[in-house]
Amino acid sequence: MAEKEKLIELKNISICFGAGKKEFAAVKNVSFDIYKNETFSLVGESGSGKTTIGRAILRINPVSQGEIRFKGQKISGKINRALDKEIIRKCQMIFQDPMASLNERAKVDYIVSEGLYNFHLYKDNAERKDKVEKALREVGLLPEFASRFPHEFSGGQRQRIGIARALVMEPEFIVADEPISALDVSIRAQVLNLLNRLKKDRNLTYLFISHDLSVVRFISDRIAVIHHGLILELSEAEELFRHPLHPYTKALLSAVSQPDPEAEKKKKLFVYDPSIHDYSTDKPVWEEILEGHFVYGNKSELEQYRKEIAQSNQ
Numbered sequence: 001m002a003e004k005e006k007l008i009e010l011k012n013i014s015i016c017f018g019a020g021k022k023e024f025a026a027v028k029n030v031s032f033d034i035y036k037n038e039t040f041s042l043v044g045e046s047g048s049g050k051t052t053i054g055r056a057i058l059r060i061n062p063v064s065q066g067e068i069r070f071k072g073q074k075i076s077g078k079i080n081r082a083l084d085k086e087i088i089r090k091c092q093m094i095f096q097d098p099m100a101s102l103n104e105r106a107k108v109d110y111i112v113s114e115g116l117y118n119f120h121l122y123k124d125n126a127e128r129k130d131k132v133e134k135a136l137r138e139v140g141l142l143p144e145f146a147s148r149f150p151h152e153f154s155g156g157q158r159q160r161i162g163i164a165r166a167l168v169m170e171p172e173f174i175v176a177d178e179p180i181s182a183l184d185v186s187i188r189a190q191v192l193n194l195l196n197r198l199k200k201d202r203n204l205t206y207l208f209i210s211h212d213l214s215v216v217r218f219i220s221d222r223i224a225v226i227h228h229g230l231i232l233e234l235s236e237a238e239e240l241f242r243h244p245l246h247p248y249t250k251a252l253l254s255a256v257s258q259p260d261p262e263a264e265k266k267k268k269l270f271v272y273d274p275s276i277h278d279y280s281t282d283k284p285v286w287e288e289i290l291e292g293h294f295v296y297g298n299k300s301e302l303e304q305y306r307k308e309i310a311q312s313n314q
Contacts, residue, residue, distance in 0.1 A: 007173060007205050008034040008057060013066035015052050026052045028229040039206040041216035044226035050209045054175040058091050092166035096178040098158035102150040108161055109146035115169045135164040139194060156187035177209045192219055214256045217241060225249045235293035243312060245295045245305040248272045
Protein backbone atom coordinates (compact mmCIF):
# COMPACT_ATOMS: atom_id res chain seq x y z
CA MET A 1 0.00 0.00 0.00
CA ALA A 2 1.37 3.43 -0.96
CA GLU A 3 2.29 5.59 2.01
CA LYS A 4 -0.03 8.56 2.50
CA GLU A 5 1.38 12.03 1.93
CA LYS A 6 1.61 14.11 5.11
CA LEU A 7 0.34 17.64 4.58
CA ILE A 8 0.42 18.87 8.21
CA GLU A 9 2.64 17.48 10.97
CA LEU A 10 2.42 18.42 14.65
CA LYS A 11 5.38 17.24 16.71
CA ASN A 12 5.14 17.48 20.52
CA ILE A 13 3.53 20.92 20.48
CA SER A 14 2.56 22.75 23.65
CA ILE A 15 0.79 26.11 23.69
CA CYS A 16 0.83 28.27 26.83
CA PHE A 17 -0.79 31.61 27.61
CA GLY A 18 0.33 34.05 30.31
CA ALA A 19 3.62 33.91 32.18
CA GLY A 20 5.04 32.97 35.57
CA LYS A 21 2.40 31.95 38.13
CA LYS A 22 -0.38 32.91 35.71
CA GLU A 23 0.89 30.65 32.91
CA PHE A 24 -1.79 28.31 31.56
CA ALA A 25 -1.01 25.32 29.33
CA ALA A 26 -3.88 25.15 26.81
CA VAL A 27 -2.27 22.37 24.75
CA LYS A 28 0.12 19.78 26.18
CA ASN A 29 2.62 17.78 24.11
CA VAL A 30 0.30 17.05 21.17
CA SER A 31 1.47 15.10 18.11
CA PHE A 32 -0.47 14.02 15.02
CA ASP A 33 -0.29 14.13 11.22
CA ILE A 34 -2.96 15.21 8.75
CA TYR A 35 -2.72 13.44 5.39
CA LYS A 36 -3.45 15.04 2.04
CA ASN A 37 -7.14 14.89 0.97
CA GLU A 38 -8.43 13.66 4.33
CA THR A 39 -10.79 15.16 6.88
CA PHE A 40 -9.11 14.96 10.27
CA SER A 41 -11.49 15.82 13.11
CA LEU A 42 -10.60 17.15 16.54
CA VAL A 43 -13.38 16.52 19.07
CA GLY A 44 -13.76 17.66 22.66
CA GLU A 45 -15.69 19.90 25.04
CA SER A 46 -15.45 23.69 25.06
CA GLY A 47 -12.08 24.81 26.41
CA SER A 48 -10.30 21.56 25.53
CA GLY A 49 -7.79 23.26 23.20
CA LYS A 50 -9.28 22.36 19.79
CA THR A 51 -9.47 25.87 18.34
CA THR A 52 -6.10 26.77 19.89
CA ILE A 53 -4.48 23.97 17.85
CA GLY A 54 -6.27 25.07 14.67
CA ARG A 55 -5.15 28.66 15.16
CA ALA A 56 -1.57 27.53 15.87
CA ILE A 57 -1.42 25.70 12.51
CA LEU A 58 -2.51 28.95 10.83
CA ARG A 59 0.19 30.84 12.79
CA ILE A 60 -2.34 32.91 14.76
CA ASN A 61 -1.31 31.36 18.11
CA PRO A 62 2.44 30.95 18.77
CA VAL A 63 3.72 27.52 19.81
CA SER A 64 5.52 27.33 23.18
CA GLN A 65 7.41 24.15 22.30
CA GLY A 66 7.51 21.53 19.54
CA GLU A 67 7.04 22.29 15.86
CA ILE A 68 4.42 22.36 13.11
CA ARG A 69 5.26 21.44 9.52
CA PHE A 70 3.38 22.09 6.27
CA LYS A 71 4.51 19.90 3.34
CA GLY A 72 7.67 19.09 5.29
CA GLN A 73 8.58 22.75 5.93
CA LYS A 74 8.65 24.10 9.48
CA ILE A 75 6.02 26.82 9.80
CA SER A 76 5.96 27.41 13.58
CA GLY A 77 8.14 30.15 15.08
CA LYS A 78 10.05 32.58 12.88
CA ILE A 79 9.85 31.91 9.14
CA ASN A 80 10.75 33.93 6.07
CA ARG A 81 8.27 36.30 4.48
CA ALA A 82 7.74 34.21 1.31
CA LEU A 83 6.78 31.11 3.32
CA ASP A 84 4.51 33.21 5.56
CA LYS A 85 2.66 34.47 2.46
CA GLU A 86 2.38 30.93 1.10
CA ILE A 87 0.84 29.68 4.39
CA ILE A 88 -1.71 32.53 4.43
CA ARG A 89 -2.75 31.66 0.86
CA LYS A 90 -2.75 27.86 1.09
CA CYS A 91 -4.14 27.47 4.63
CA GLN A 92 -7.53 29.09 5.25
CA MET A 93 -10.12 29.07 8.04
CA ILE A 94 -13.90 28.80 8.20
CA PHE A 95 -15.08 30.39 11.45
CA GLN A 96 -17.71 29.22 13.92
CA ASP A 97 -19.94 32.28 13.96
CA PRO A 98 -20.75 33.41 10.40
CA MET A 99 -22.18 36.71 11.66
CA ALA A 100 -19.19 37.74 13.77
CA SER A 101 -16.62 36.73 11.13
CA LEU A 102 -18.09 38.88 8.32
CA ASN A 103 -17.64 42.65 8.10
CA GLU A 104 -21.16 44.06 8.51
CA ARG A 105 -20.28 47.28 6.68
CA ALA A 106 -18.81 45.58 3.61
CA LYS A 107 -20.65 44.10 0.66
CA VAL A 108 -20.20 40.41 -0.14
CA ASP A 109 -18.09 41.32 -3.19
CA TYR A 110 -15.47 43.00 -0.95
CA ILE A 111 -15.66 40.30 1.78
CA VAL A 112 -14.91 37.49 -0.68
CA SER A 113 -12.31 39.62 -2.53
CA GLU A 114 -10.34 40.70 0.55
CA GLY A 115 -7.65 38.02 0.18
CA LEU A 116 -7.39 38.75 -3.54
CA TYR A 117 -6.85 42.45 -2.78
CA ASN A 118 -4.24 41.74 -0.08
CA PHE A 119 -2.16 39.48 -2.32
CA HIS A 120 -3.14 41.06 -5.66
CA LEU A 121 -4.20 37.69 -7.10
CA TYR A 122 -5.91 39.11 -10.19
CA LYS A 123 -4.84 40.82 -13.41
CA ASP A 124 -7.72 43.29 -13.60
CA ASN A 125 -11.11 43.99 -12.03
CA ALA A 126 -12.92 41.72 -14.51
CA GLU A 127 -10.81 38.72 -13.43
CA ARG A 128 -11.38 39.52 -9.74
CA LYS A 129 -15.16 39.64 -10.30
CA ASP A 130 -15.00 36.33 -12.20
CA LYS A 131 -13.17 34.70 -9.26
CA VAL A 132 -15.74 36.03 -6.77
CA GLU A 133 -18.64 34.85 -8.98
CA LYS A 134 -17.08 31.38 -9.36
CA ALA A 135 -16.56 31.06 -5.57
CA LEU A 136 -20.16 32.13 -4.85
CA ARG A 137 -21.55 29.67 -7.42
CA GLU A 138 -19.43 26.86 -5.94
CA VAL A 139 -21.03 27.34 -2.52
CA GLY A 140 -24.55 27.53 -3.97
CA LEU A 141 -25.06 31.31 -3.96
CA LEU A 142 -26.16 33.52 -6.86
CA PRO A 143 -23.57 35.95 -8.33
CA GLU A 144 -25.97 38.88 -7.79
CA PHE A 145 -25.62 38.35 -4.02
CA ALA A 146 -22.20 40.05 -4.34
CA SER A 147 -23.85 43.50 -4.16
CA ARG A 148 -25.60 42.79 -0.82
CA PHE A 149 -24.58 43.13 2.84
CA PRO A 150 -24.21 40.20 5.31
CA HIS A 151 -27.30 41.19 7.39
CA GLU A 152 -29.48 40.49 4.34
CA PHE A 153 -28.70 36.75 4.52
CA SER A 154 -29.71 33.79 6.71
CA GLY A 155 -27.17 32.06 8.96
CA GLY A 156 -26.63 29.24 6.46
CA GLN A 157 -26.09 31.70 3.60
CA ARG A 158 -23.64 33.73 5.70
CA GLN A 159 -21.64 30.60 6.41
CA ARG A 160 -21.55 29.88 2.66
CA ILE A 161 -20.13 33.40 2.14
CA GLY A 162 -17.44 32.53 4.72
CA ILE A 163 -16.65 29.32 2.80
CA ALA A 164 -16.50 31.28 -0.51
CA ARG A 165 -14.05 33.73 1.10
CA ALA A 166 -11.76 30.78 1.96
CA LEU A 167 -12.18 29.10 -1.45
CA VAL A 168 -11.33 32.17 -3.52
CA MET A 169 -7.72 31.91 -2.27
CA GLU A 170 -7.50 28.41 -3.80
CA PRO A 171 -6.24 26.80 -0.56
CA GLU A 172 -4.97 23.26 -0.03
CA PHE A 173 -5.82 23.08 3.68
CA ILE A 174 -8.81 24.46 5.57
CA VAL A 175 -9.41 24.65 9.32
CA ALA A 176 -13.18 24.36 9.79
CA ASP A 177 -13.79 25.58 13.35
CA GLU A 178 -17.24 24.28 14.39
CA PRO A 179 -18.63 25.57 11.06
CA ILE A 180 -22.17 24.28 11.67
CA SER A 181 -22.70 24.71 15.43
CA ALA A 182 -24.30 28.18 14.99
CA LEU A 183 -26.69 26.93 12.28
CA ASP A 184 -30.22 25.49 12.39
CA VAL A 185 -30.32 21.68 12.40
CA SER A 186 -32.04 21.64 8.99
CA ILE A 187 -29.18 23.64 7.43
CA ARG A 188 -26.31 21.67 9.01
CA ALA A 189 -26.53 18.68 6.64
CA GLN A 190 -26.50 21.04 3.63
CA VAL A 191 -23.26 22.71 4.80
CA LEU A 192 -21.64 19.34 5.61
CA ASN A 193 -22.59 18.01 2.15
CA LEU A 194 -21.15 21.18 0.61
CA LEU A 195 -17.84 20.73 2.49
CA ASN A 196 -17.67 17.08 1.39
CA ARG A 197 -18.32 18.00 -2.25
CA LEU A 198 -15.73 20.80 -2.23
CA LYS A 199 -13.18 18.40 -0.71
CA LYS A 200 -13.60 16.04 -3.69
CA ASP A 201 -13.82 18.77 -6.37
CA ARG A 202 -10.83 20.79 -5.13
CA ASN A 203 -8.70 18.04 -3.50
CA LEU A 204 -8.95 19.85 -0.16
CA THR A 205 -7.69 18.70 3.23
CA TYR A 206 -9.66 19.65 6.36
CA LEU A 207 -9.02 19.95 10.07
CA PHE A 208 -12.63 19.79 11.26
CA ILE A 209 -13.14 21.03 14.84
CA SER A 210 -16.29 20.01 16.71
CA HIS A 211 -17.74 19.04 20.10
CA ASP A 212 -20.32 16.71 18.52
CA LEU A 213 -19.25 13.15 17.65
CA SER A 214 -22.42 12.44 15.66
CA VAL A 215 -21.47 15.24 13.23
CA VAL A 216 -17.83 14.22 12.78
CA ARG A 217 -18.76 10.59 12.08
CA PHE A 218 -20.49 11.79 8.91
CA ILE A 219 -17.57 13.80 7.55
CA SER A 220 -14.33 12.38 9.03
CA ASP A 221 -11.66 9.98 7.84
CA ARG A 222 -9.92 10.02 11.24
CA ILE A 223 -10.91 11.43 14.64
CA ALA A 224 -8.79 12.61 17.58
CA VAL A 225 -10.43 13.10 20.99
CA ILE A 226 -8.98 15.94 23.09
CA HIS A 227 -9.54 16.78 26.78
CA HIS A 228 -7.86 19.63 28.72
CA GLY A 229 -5.16 20.04 26.05
CA LEU A 230 -4.26 16.33 25.88
CA ILE A 231 -5.18 14.00 23.01
CA LEU A 232 -6.58 10.86 24.64
CA GLU A 233 -7.55 8.75 21.62
CA LEU A 234 -7.07 8.79 17.84
CA SER A 235 -8.29 6.37 15.18
CA GLU A 236 -10.22 6.00 11.94
CA ALA A 237 -13.79 7.27 12.32
CA GLU A 238 -15.68 3.94 12.20
CA GLU A 239 -13.06 2.21 14.37
CA LEU A 240 -13.57 4.85 17.08
CA PHE A 241 -17.32 4.23 17.10
CA ARG A 242 -16.84 0.42 17.06
CA HIS A 243 -14.14 0.28 19.75
CA PRO A 244 -14.10 3.43 21.92
CA LEU A 245 -11.44 2.72 24.54
CA HIS A 246 -10.73 5.77 26.68
CA PRO A 247 -13.43 6.56 29.31
CA TYR A 248 -13.66 10.15 28.03
CA THR A 249 -14.40 8.95 24.47
CA LYS A 250 -17.10 6.66 25.90
CA ALA A 251 -18.59 9.63 27.80
CA LEU A 252 -18.75 11.72 24.60
CA LEU A 253 -20.36 8.84 22.69
CA SER A 254 -22.94 8.27 25.43
CA ALA A 255 -24.14 11.87 24.91
CA VAL A 256 -24.84 11.36 21.17
CA SER A 257 -28.58 11.58 20.49
CA GLN A 258 -30.37 8.46 19.22
CA PRO A 259 -32.93 8.76 16.38
CA ASP A 260 -35.13 6.11 18.06
CA PRO A 261 -37.17 7.72 20.93
CA GLU A 262 -37.30 4.44 22.90
CA ALA A 263 -33.55 3.91 22.62
CA GLU A 264 -33.01 7.56 23.63
CA LYS A 265 -35.10 7.03 26.79
CA LYS A 266 -33.20 3.88 27.78
CA LYS A 267 -29.67 5.10 27.07
CA LYS A 268 -27.32 5.65 29.99
CA LEU A 269 -25.31 8.85 30.13
CA PHE A 270 -21.73 8.19 31.17
CA VAL A 271 -19.98 11.03 33.04
CA TYR A 272 -16.19 11.11 32.78
CA ASP A 273 -14.30 11.45 36.06
CA PRO A 274 -10.56 12.13 35.58
CA SER A 275 -9.84 10.93 39.14
CA ILE A 276 -10.33 7.29 38.01
CA HIS A 277 -6.78 7.43 36.58
CA ASP A 278 -3.97 6.76 39.05
CA TYR A 279 -0.82 8.07 37.37
CA SER A 280 1.20 8.55 40.60
CA THR A 281 3.64 5.70 39.88
CA ASP A 282 2.48 4.06 36.64
CA LYS A 283 2.89 6.95 34.19
CA PRO A 284 0.71 7.25 31.05
CA VAL A 285 2.06 6.92 27.51
CA TRP A 286 0.66 7.44 23.99
CA GLU A 287 0.46 3.97 22.42
CA GLU A 288 -0.83 2.27 19.27
CA ILE A 289 -3.24 -0.46 20.46
CA LEU A 290 -4.37 -1.54 16.99
CA GLU A 291 -3.01 -0.41 13.64
CA GLY A 292 -3.90 3.29 13.42
CA HIS A 293 -5.73 3.27 16.79
CA PHE A 294 -3.81 5.21 19.47
CA VAL A 295 -4.81 5.75 23.09
CA TYR A 296 -3.35 7.53 26.13
CA GLY A 297 -2.98 5.44 29.28
CA ASN A 298 -0.64 3.72 31.72
CA LYS A 299 0.46 0.07 31.54
CA SER A 300 -2.52 -1.38 33.44
CA GLU A 301 -5.05 0.71 31.46
CA LEU A 302 -3.50 -0.29 28.12
CA GLU A 303 -3.75 -3.97 29.11
CA GLN A 304 -7.45 -3.45 29.91
CA TYR A 305 -8.02 -1.72 26.54
CA ARG A 306 -6.39 -4.65 24.71
CA LYS A 307 -8.70 -7.08 26.56
CA GLU A 308 -11.76 -5.01 25.55
CA ILE A 309 -10.76 -5.17 21.87
CA ALA A 310 -10.09 -8.94 22.09
CA GLN A 311 -13.51 -9.53 23.70
CA SER A 312 -15.36 -7.39 21.15
CA ASN A 313 -13.70 -9.28 18.26
CA GLN A 314 -14.76 -12.70 19.59
